Amino acid sequence: MLKKISLEEAVGTELAHDITEINADGFKGPAFKKGHRVCDEDLCHLQKLGKNHLYLVDLAEDEIHENEAAAILAKGLSGKGVTFKNTPSEGRINLVAEHDGLFTVDTATLAAFNMIDEVMCATLHSHSLVQKKDLVGATRAIPLVMKRTPIERAGKIAAQNGGILSVSPLRCLDAGLVITGNEVYNGIIKDRFAPILTEKIESLGSRVTKKAFVPDDENQIKNAIASHIESGCKLILLSGGMSVDPDDVTRRGVEKAGATDMHYGAAVLPGAMFMTAYVDDIPLLGIPACALHHRATVLDRVLPRIMAGFRVGKKELALMGHGGLCRNCPDCTFPACSFGMGS
Numbered sequence: 001m002l003k004k005i006s007l008e009e010a011v012g013t014e015l016a017h018d019i020t021e022i023n024a025d026g027f028k029g030p031a032f033k034k035g036h037r038v039c040d041e042d043l044c045h046l047q048k049l050g051k052n053h054l055y056l057v058d059l060a061e062d063e064i065h066e067n068e069a070a071a072i073l074a075k076g077l078s079g080k081g082v083t084f085k086n087t088p089s090e091g092r093i094n095l096v097a098e099h100d101g102l103f104t105v106d107t108a109t110l111a112a113f114n115m116i117d118e119v120m121c122a123t124l125h126s127h128s129l130v131q132k133k134d135l136v137g138a139t140r141a142i143p144l145v146m147k148r149t150p151i152e153r154a155g156k157i158a159a160q161n162g163g164i165l166s167v168s169p170l171r172c173l174d175a176g177l178v179i180t181g182n183e184v185y186n187g188i189i190k191d192r193f194a195p196i197l198t199e200k201i202e203s204l205g206s207r208v209t210k211k212a213f214v215p216d217d218e219n220q221i222k223n224a225i226a227s228h229i230e231s232g233c234k235l236i237l238l239s240g241g242m243s244v245d246p247d248d249v250t251r252r253g254v255e256k257a258g259a260t261d262m263h264y265g266a267a268v269l270p271g272a273m274f275m276t277a278y279v280d281d282i283p284l285l286g287i288p289a290c291a292l293h294h295r296a297t298v299l300d301r302v303l304p305r306i307m308a309g310f311r312v313g314k315k316e317l318a319l320m321g322h323g324g325l326c327r328n329c330p331d332c333t334f335p336a337c338s339f340g341m342g343s
Helices: 040-048 066-077 106-112 148-164 193-203 218-230 252-254 298-307 314-319
Strands: 002-006 019-022 028-033 053-057 061-064 092-097 101-103 119-121 128-130 133-140 143-146 165-168 172-180 209-214 234-240 260-264 275-279 280-289
Touching: 002 061, 002 298, 019 040, 019 280, 028 133, 061 066, 061 148, 066 092, 066 119, 066 133, 066 143, 066 148, 106 119, 106 148, 119 148, 119 314, 172 193, 172 218, 193 298, 218 234, 218 252, 234 314, 252 275, 252 280, 280 298
Parallel strands: 172 209, 172 234, 234 280
Antiparallel strands: 002 053, 019 028, 061 143, 092 133, 101 128, 101 165, 119 133, 260 275, 275 280
């Protein structure tokens, strides 16, 4: 319950909540913190902030203050790799990454959480790469005082399946490259794929440990895959031979290598002719020629998920269609763009 009092009556009392100040210099933050004891010298400042009255809080047994509510919500929201300090500011608690990795959001449960009256949580886009201590989300209860039961229910919804927000560390994988194509194998043109793919893999903390250059021959492609797996590669990238040309036999070589859960085609541009497949739990990624000409393609959306331990198949490739259209901006800012922040 809130009791309204005049500023003069408030002298000597403790503030029930942070009082926000926004000034001409662009500052926005608490001018006075919850628990501050009001003195005569504060009255002029409070009036300039538009406060002619203050409120005393006398909580009933079934009520909860915004700060305690925010802590309950933050605890429920925080999954593996996400942490917070129970030091609310203006009723808000920030959620931060506990370590470097791939930030993911259970978007359906987040929507259910935000449908509950008087609570909210805002986050970064799911599948964003983050660093330790990065802000990944924030939560607060919207009123100063509210009923305890809905807050506790919201906290339980958030905590389902281990929390709505999580950060998964990227694994250091030994990767193998299979560069296909008669023109490269026979030395007619110089390969450009291997340096590009190696840079992408190394930028995410993994390494290329084996390379093979093979012609457009499905049996040689199959043998190269088998050799990579035998040597310990936990990720294989295949370049070339991913178009609709009948001479492009890379996918047939992948099938002959025993791959299952094979999907050709992604709802992403550039990268529509992308392929994913698995030999046991080892992912095989077929890279179309667009990777030679675009800084960011479907591969840049998929690689972090693979290295974070997520399986990427037909459903995941389909969901990437929302936000999966690159604008080909003259000055590329990937991943800080709509393409980099897609589903």
